[in-house]
Amino acid sequence: MPYWRLSSFYLFYFSVLGALVPYWGLFLRERGFDAVAIGELMAILMATKIVAPNLWGWLGDHLGHRMRIVRLASMVSILVFAGMFWAQGFWPIALVMTLYSFFWNASLPQFEVITFIYLKERVARYAQIRVWGSIGFIVTVIVLGWLVDLHSAEVVLPTLLLLFVAIWLSSLTVKDPDPEPHPKAQPPLADVLKKPAIIGFFLAVFLMQASHGPYYAFYSIFMKDHGYSESLIGQLWALGVLAEVGLFLIMHHLLGRFGARRVLIASLVIAALRWVLIGNLADSLWVLLLAQLMHAATFGTFHAASIHLVHHYFQGRHQGRGQALYSSVSFGAGGAVGSLLSGYAWDGIGPAMTFAGAGVLAVLGALAAWYWIDAQHDY
Helix, strand or coil, X not given: CCHHHHHHHHHHHHHHHHHHHHHHHHHHHHCCCCHHHHHHHHHHHHHHHHHHHHHHHHHHHHHCXXXXXXXXXXXXXXXHHHHHHCCCCHHHHHHHHHHHHHHHHHHHHHHHHHHHHHHCCCHHHHHHHHHHHHHHHHHHHHXXXXXXXXXXXXXXXXXXXXXXXHHHHHHCCCCCCCCCCCCCCCCCHHHHHCCHHHHHHHHHHHHHHHHCHHHHHHHHHHHHHCCXXXXXXXXXXXXXXXXXXXXXXXXXXXXXXXXXXXXHHHHHHHHHHHHHHHHHCCCCHHHHHHHHHCHHHHHHHHHHHHHHHHHHHCCHHHHHHHHHHHHHHHHHHHHHHHHHHHHHHHHHCCHHHHHHHXXXXXXXXXXXXXXXXXCCCCC
């Protein structure tokens, strides 16, 4: 198994998130955009995940050669993102963001399928490969926070361009695995999606990512308004992902002992508590440190349990579209709705109530998972 070549792709892919998620909102505010515009622009990054992964997932499932799709999408991402250096104003920036995120978001679900093909029966080792994505996020968020402090948020642009190039180069090192033979008799995907357990799963992951809207769109802005420096803000982001790294290292034990369903429910409950703490006690650095450690649950255990369930529910020729649906429903639709709602709520009802609303969404997600996802199985 090409462990390091698979890991390098995750390293650079999530390094891009380490630049976008904490600092893109600051970059947009420096360009003069208000909270509503920032919420709408951040929603574009999420909304393209609704369409792109499903389109490329369908192609991957039918053509079989997924690495060709990953390489093509990665290369086009570079070319399109370069337009950001000339884009000025809301609509030109929105257009470039739509195009580069459409291709960038296409690659990860297909690469997840490739990783599982290489893993074969060693599914528990997924977290040991995916952890390098978290490491890339940590390094980027710390280094870029320091650079933004020294210069300005404009330094985010060349950093992202270099990272997009690194993603493409790393994709060239991974051999396209031979497509796995599909079972001769498989139910249509539409029949699979009608199962109550799968409906409940997708509802839960949608609500979880919608609850992250205020965090992804406004956390850095919220922290800066409370007097924290960009360097410290970057360190807070990094702490959360560092906790996620530690979690990934023991994730196979947690899944084996408690099962993916219970891990998913616990993640949603912890997320609700986390948003309430951030929204109401942002002046306390100790509370913020605790809240960031909870990222181990709100992303780490949540994502690992979700990937485990997707791998269980979607087999054979449905693998690519199953991963794509998970990405589009949760990070795509859920993230877009969360970003939009938080953008409209931020100046209207205030940060504390916005984060409280996020907590309510997480609780609803926990209830959906508890009620619908199969309780009689441990996945």
